[in-house]
Amino acid sequence: MKGIARFILYTILGWKMENDFPKEHKKYVVIAAPHTSWQDFPIAILARMSSGTMVNFIGKNSLFKGPFGFFFRGLGGTPVDRTKNNNLVDAIVDIFNSKEEFKLGLSPEGTRKKVEKWKTGFYYIAKGANVPIVMATLDFENKIIKISKPYFTTDDKEKDFKFFYAYYENIKGKNPHLS
Template sequence: MKAISKFILHTILGWKIENGFPKEPKKYIVIAAPHTSWVDFPIAILTRMSEGIMVHFIGKSSLFKWPFGYFFRILGGTPVDRSKSNNMVDAVIKLFNSKEEFRLGISPEGTRKKVEKWKTGFYYIAKGANVPIVMATLDFENKTVKISEPYYPTDSLEKDFDNFKSFFKNIKGKNPELF
């Protein structure tokens, strides 16, 4: 699958990858932005597969119903019921702590729509599980997937979010007006 994914991503679709997913550490959170289109998902899956790295993801539970539920689970997805108030941060921290190797991809926007403020759950998961954050972006203008080195959150949420935002600055998503 790795060779086929590389062929599709690079040769057919014309995308390139800057850096790549880190092999070490074995556990981290990937924050991917901007998330402005359904097209982000297949490009992200092809990138992950061409890199030979499993990055799990969570998605709204409606995506995991028939006929696509089985397909999304095979790809590493877990449904989340966003209508209920539950402690997802603690649940994901426990998941990280129970695994020897685990990578989780999250969109900090939490939606494909334009948002004024990012969600902070990914940040508190990283802090609680003591894992770094890897930033990844799909730059549609240059057809480039950019991936950062692992970043360990500090004790300053403001400083860390400034760092995250600077990585994603000037990136054009599929629908740039939504970012």
């Protein structure tokens, strides 16, 4: 599968990958931004498959219903009910703590729409599970997927978020007006 994914991503679609997912850490949170199109998902899955690194994801409940539920679960997805007020951060921290190896990919925007401010769940998951954050981009303008080195959060949330936002500063998503 790795070879097929590489062929599709690099040869057919013309993408390049700068760096790879870190191999020295068995657990981390991957944040991918900007998330502006449905096309982000298949490109991200191909990048993950090309690298041979399993990165799980969560998605809205409706994606996992009907005929496509098995497909998204097979790709490493877990449904979440965003209409209920449940403590998703604690639940995901428990998953990290129960596994020897676990990587979770999230969109810090939480949607494909334009947002003024990112959601903070990914940050509190990383802090609670004591795992680093790896930043990933899908730069559609240049067809480059960038993966950062692991970043361990500090006790200064404002400083950490400035660092995150700076990493994504000039990245153009599929729909730049939504970035």
